[in-house]
Amino acid sequence: MARGGRGGGRGAGRGRGRGRGAGRREPRPRDENWIQSGLDQTNKKFEAYYIDQGIVEPEEWGAFIQTLRDPLPTSFRITSGKSTTSVLLRQMHETYLPFLTGVQYEGETIPAPKVLPWYPEGLGWQIDVRKNVLRKTEQFKKFQHFLVHETEVGNISRQETVSMIPPLFLDVQQHHIVLDMCAAPGSKTAQLIEALHSPLTTSPESFDPCPPGFVVANDSDAKRAHMLVHQSSRLPSPNLCVANCDASNWPSVKVSWKSEAAEAAVEERTMRYDRILADVPCSGDGTLRKNLLIWKEWHPNTASNLHNLQLRILMRGLHSLRPGGRLVYSTCSLNPIENEAVVAAALRECAGSVHIVDQSDVMPDLKRRRGLATWKVCPGKGKHLFEGGRFVDASSSSSKGKKVEVEGAENGEAAAEEEEAAAPEPGSAAYRATLPQVPYVSSWQRLQELDPSLAERTSKTMWPQGDEEELGIRHCMRIVPQDQNTGGFFVTVLEKKASGDAEENEGMAVGMLRALDMLDAEREAQEAQEAESTAKRPLSPDGEAEEDEAPAKKVKQDGETAEVETEAQAEEMGQEDEAEEKPEGEHSENEVPDGPDTNVKPDNHAVDRQKARLGNHDNGVNSGGMPYREDPLVHVSQRNPQVHSIVDFFHFTDKFNPRNLLVRNKDGQPLRSVYLTSNSIRALISGGGPGKGAHPTANPIKMRLINAGTKAFGRQEGGRDPKLQCKWRILSDAILALRPLMAPSNILKAQMSDLAYLATHHYPTLESLPEEDDKPDSFFSLVKKDLRMGSHLVDVMPGTWTSPFDGETKTLDSLVTVPIWRAAASVNLMLDKQEKSALSFRVFGADLSNPTGDRQFAVNKNQQAQMKASAEKRAQREKEQQLVLDEEELQRLENEG
Numbered sequence: 001m002a003r004g005g006r007g008g009g010r011g012a013g014r015g016r017g018r019g020r021g022a023g024r025r026e027p028r029p030r031d032e033n034w035i036q037s038g039l040d041q042t043n044k045k046f047e048a049y050y051i052d053q054g055i056v057e058p059e060e061w062g063a064f065i066q067t068l069r070d071p072l073p074t075s076f077r078i079t080s081g082k083s084t085t086s087v088l089l090r091q092m093h094e095t096y097l098p099f100l101t102g103v104q105y106e107g108e109t110i111p112a113p114k115v116l117p118w119y120p121e122g123l124g125w126q127i128d129v130r131k132n133v134l135r136k137t138e139q140f141k142k143f144q145h146f147l148v149h150e151t152e153v154g155n156i157s158r159q160e161t162v163s164m165i166p167p168l169f170l171d172v173q174q175h176h177i178v179l180d181m182c183a184a185p186g187s188k189t190a191q192l193i194e195a196l197h198s199p200l201t202t203s204p205e206s207f208d209p210c211p212p213g214f215v216v217a218n219d220s221d222a223k224r225a226h227m228l229v230h231q232s233s234r235l236p237s238p239n240l241c242v243a244n245c246d247a248s249n250w251p252s253v254k255v256s257w258k259s260e261a262a263e264a265a266v267e268e269r270t271m272r273y274d275r276i277l278a279d280v281p282c283s284g285d286g287t288l289r290k291n292l293l294i295w296k297e298w299h300p301n302t303a304s305n306l307h308n309l310q311l312r313i314l315m316r317g318l319h320s321l322r323p324g325g326r327l328v329y330s331t332c333s334l335n336p337i338e339n340e341a342v343v344a345a346a347l348r349e350c351a352g353s354v355h356i357v358d359q360s361d362v363m364p365d366l367k368r369r370r371g372l373a374t375w376k377v378c379p380g381k382g383k384h385l386f387e388g389g390r391f392v393d394a395s396s397s398s399s400k401g402k403k404v405e406v407e408g409a410e411n412g413e414a415a416a417e418e419e420e421a422a423a424p425e426p427g428s429a430a431y432r433a434t435l436p437q438v439p440y441v442s443s444w445q446r447l448q449e450l451d452p453s454l455a456e457r458t459s460k461t462m463w464p465q466g467d468e469e470e471l472g473i474r475h476c477m478r479i480v481p482q483d484q485n486t487g488g489f490f491v492t493v494l495e496k497k498a499s500g501d502a503e504e505n506e507g508m509a510v511g512m513l514r515a516l517d518m519l520d521a522e523r524e525a526q527e528a529q530e531a532e533s534t535a536k537r538p539l540s541p542d543g544e545a546e547e548d549e550a551p552a553k554k555v556k557q558d559g560e561t562a563e564v565e566t567e568a569q570a571e572e573m574g575q576e577d578e579a580e581e582k583p584e585g586e587h588s589e590n591e592v593p594d595g596p597d598t599n600v601k602p603d604n605h606a607v608d609r610q611k612a613r614l615g616n617h618d619n620g621v622n623s624g625g626m627p628y629r630e631d632p633l634v635h636v637s638q639r640n641p642q643v644h645s646i647v648d649f650f651h652f653t654d655k656f657n658p659r660n661l662l663v664r665n666k667d668g669q670p671l672r673s674v675y676l677t678s679n680s681i682r683a684l685i686s687g688g689g690p691g692k693g694a695h696p697t698a699n700p701i702k703m704r705l706i707n708a709g710t711k712a713f714g715r716q717e718g719g720r721d722p723k724l725q726c727k728w729r730i731l732s733d734a735i736l737a738l739r740p741l742m743a744p745s746n747i748l749k750a751q752m753s754d755l756a757y758l759a760t761h762h763y764p765t766l767e768s769l770p771e772e773d774d775k776p777d778s779f780f781s782l783v784k785k786d787l788r789m790g791s792h793l794v795d796v797m798p799g800t801w802t803s804p805f806d807g808e809t810k811t812l813d814s815l816v817t818v819p820i821w822r823a824a825a826s827v828n829l830m831l832d833k834q835e836k837s838a839l840s841f842r843v844f845g846a847d848l849s850n851p852t853g854d855r856q857f858a859v860n861k862n863q864q865a866q867m868k869a870s871a872e873k874r875a876q877r878e879k880e881q882q883l884v885l886d887e888e889e890l891q892r893l894e895n896e897g
């Protein structure tokens with residue numbers, strides 16, 4: 001089955017004539033390794049093919065194939081640059097490592113977690129034991145809970161070890177424009193975002209909430225692209241946008257750019273990326289250890305079917321790269337047709353402008369194999385039949401009846417007879433002879449002789465051309481499973497030749513921001529002028545109607561430049577009308593109205609799905625035949641009264657730019673949610689230009705952007721008290737992005753006991769808040785007396801707290817920031833049930849929002865079962881107690897009467 005690709009795996013495994021003698025049913029292998037899943041982990045074609053490719057030395061074959069049959073270990077990485085990073089790392093070393101060392105299961109010692117020696121700062125971890133064993137010991141079960149909780153809140157990412165590798169070779173810097181071409185489900189995108197905000201490090205001080213660069217995460221599958229949006233809320237970033245394009249047809253977009261020279265004017269340039277990750281759809285046979293179905297479905301033709309798409313994506317990526325930029329090509333396939341053949345073909349096509357970078361001295365502790373300099377190609381759709389070590393192309397009339405020598409078919413019968421006597425060494429020639437022959441064809445020219453129509457449909461680039469060593473193909477890297485007990489993976493680092501222009505080699509983000517600054521200054525002057533003329537006009541009672549008029553005027557004033565820019569781009573897109581406007585008032589701000597507590601966080605995913613289904617903006621621009629139906633992405637005018645209320649209420653530092661607030665409706669009106677983007681994302685969306693209606697430029701349409709930045713503020717329903725200065729509250733997902741932009745004096749401080757109270761009580765009244773007379777400046781005293789109504793952030797300070805459930809003292813190692821809402825007569829912790837429960841478990845070891853302390857939602861079936869069991873036990877205990885009480889009562893009554 002193709003991994004993330006199209007059409008792979010169809011008919012796979014259905015080919016006949018695998019062994020000696022055409023049409024003969026393959027005998028069941030004697031050495032097959034059945035595991036509990038009941039799935040057969042053998043595939044003779046797979047073995048034959050990879051032994052022939054020389055993917056590992058013959059003497060390593062046994063270890064290679066056996067490792068592929070073993071279940072995959074558990075691996076995870078600690079999110080870098082967060083306040084929790086060093087705390088979790090310390091917890092791992094000081095608490096969990098000793099706790100998990102020497103644990104016995106069925107008479108054997110379970111290996112303790114180990115640090116991945118090549119992962120920066122010791123943040124990557126692997127436990128060489130299968131998941132089901134983890135759940136069977138008390139110690140590992142506890143650890144599993146820790147992993148689940150920390151993963152939920154984005155402090156840890158559970159990711160396959162090999163999947164962590166490609167982003168590290170990309171070497172992302174904070175000023176980089178990064179494109180993740182095939183990004184879903186997004187584990188590597190998360191690493192790219194982390195690298196952008198903080199160089200991979202354990203220090204929270206290195207976290208930059210507003211780096212100059214940004215990440216574009218793209219996936220051609222609409223559902224998976226929306227999944228990316230949902231996933232990214234675990235690591236919310238104003239510097240991320242999500243696109244839904246066919247990467248093989250990745251659009252070029254124009255942006256405003258300005259050179260460093262002070263006198264230089266803003267110019268329009270095609271945006272080029274500093275870093276590109278092409279983690280392309282592939283056959284995925286490197287994931288055999290976890291995707292057991294591939295054993296059954298694997299077929300060499302899956303790779304042939306994907307080769308062209310992979311090459312097209314890679315070529316488009318190289319085209320989009322800036323001079324001196326770096327692209328990492330990766331697959332989780334072991335197959336040279338999807339790997340070396342694709343890279344070699346791209347290098348030939350780029351004729352010296354791109355080269356492979358030797359990375360042998362980077363991450364030296366990571367064991368990797370060099371790329372293959374040659375390989376064998378098996379073209380066709382499996383319609384070729386074997387006959388006695390020869391094959392006949394039965395599907396093609398031109399070659400019907402022709403018998404063709406199959407490469408590597410020698411001595412099959414003789415060796416097979418020997419096998420009867422003794423089982424041959426895995427990987428040996430005798431062993432190979434027991435496996436089916438594969439219909440390799442030595443060159444494309446040869447295929448043309450054999451089957452011209454098949455040759456016509458088969459890409460020449462699949463075959464080695466003899467120049468591979470020269471192209472540096474040996475610098476490709478293949479991770480084989482037995483070297484580090486991982487999955488299989490392929491990674492290649494490519495770089496585009498630098499140009500003579502130093503500024504071009506630096507990348508475009510900085511120049512885009514220079515242009516944005518200049519255009520912002522112009523806009524500011526213009527806005528001041530407009531404000532002056534507005535002041536002279538009589539004020540309307542609601543103010544907002546006045547606001548509506550101003551942008552329309554501005555569009556007219558800016559019309560000339562905006563129109564030219566858009567028309568040119570529309571032409572490039574092959575269509576005249578930029579956008580078909582949605583009827584007035586038909587906003588599809590589909591968010592669930594925000595009520596207190598339970599409705600605090602809408603189901604983003606459901607909302608996104610609904611948006612995708614309903615769609616309120618179909619501009620008719622197609623990419624790969626897919627209509628673009630997304631709500632517009634519009635930055636709100638600085639003069640909007642809602643923006644003013646946000647700015648005035650929260651007292652952000654200068655780093656917070658109110659121009660970066662974005663909404664999803666064509667009128668640019670904050671209705672229910674406001675997003676925060678980085679300057680650079682605004683520069684991309686607006687093209688640095690003056691702005692025009694629903695879509696300021698064609699960029700969001702061309703890139704089919706489905707999301708930009710992070711949802712930062714939600715309108716608090718019911719906030720109608722005249723004393724309320726700002727109806728907007730900071731959403732919990734945005735705390736990571738917004739907290740560093742707030743003056744520390746504006747963040748409240750609380751103790752663990754205060755948080756425990758808020759986690760336990762739903763909208764407690766101000767009168768009911770516990771207060772100590774001797775501490776007039778305690779958190780609750782402030783909340784009661786001096787706190788303005790509205791949204792606030794609270795830092796819960798490290799400390800200790802004694803649990804009423806088990807009497808144990810719980811310690812909080814690093815501060816936790818939570819949002820609260822101060823209403824007229826009450827206060828509330830603004831987290832939804834699930835967030836409250838997860839936080840509560842993490843900080844207090846129990847769900848305080850539940851009187852029993854139990855978790856209120858289940859993470860997986862196992863936990864569901866555990867919850868059910870503990871609820872039953874509790875009910876039983878209560879029943880028994882009740883019986884005792886009843887007896888006591890009876891006794892009492894008897895005594896009395």
Ligand SMILES: C[S@@+](CC[C@H](N)C(=O)[O-])C[C@H]1O[C@@H](n2cnc3c(N)ncnc32)[C@H](O)[C@@H]1O
Nearest residue numbers: 004182183184185186187188220221246247279
């Ligand atoms: C190997 S997976 C990517 C895994 C991802 N990089 C990660 O680390 O989570 C390949 C992805 O490519 C997407 N895809 C397939 N064809 C594509 C195309 N033509 N353009 C963009 N994405 C494509 C699939 O939907 C799939 O999500």
